[in-house]
Amino acid sequence: MSARLGFRLAAAGFALLAILVAALQARRPAPVSAPPAATIQQPRPIDARLARCQAIGAEGAQDPDCLKAWNDARTRFLGVRRAGG
Structure with missing residues (x-):
């Protein structure tokens, strides 16, 4: 060979x-994995405000509390403030 x-x-x-x-x-x-343990978290106050603004729909665009909540959320996530807001 x-x-x-x-x-x-x-x-x-x-x-x-x-x-x-x-x-x-x-x-x-396929291996069977256990479902992730559900954790119950209490919504933070800003999240509750955003949820309310979402629920009222287009009226939230003129609501001062909604405008403040969106600005606070933007600042929290991006770390910058929007001019005029």
Whole structure:
């Protein structure tokens, strides 16, 4: 047997082994993970104000409390104040 034939047989065997391992892995059922534990968090006061503003819809665009709540939320997330707000 020549070295060239031996390398070809080894490569073919490796390819067959890889296909076999992939097929066996595909048949294995996915692991069942436990659902994440539900944590109940109390909404912060600013979140309650934003929820109220969302509930009143378009009227929130003229509501001073909503404008202040949105500005506070923007400042909290972005760390910058909006000019005129």
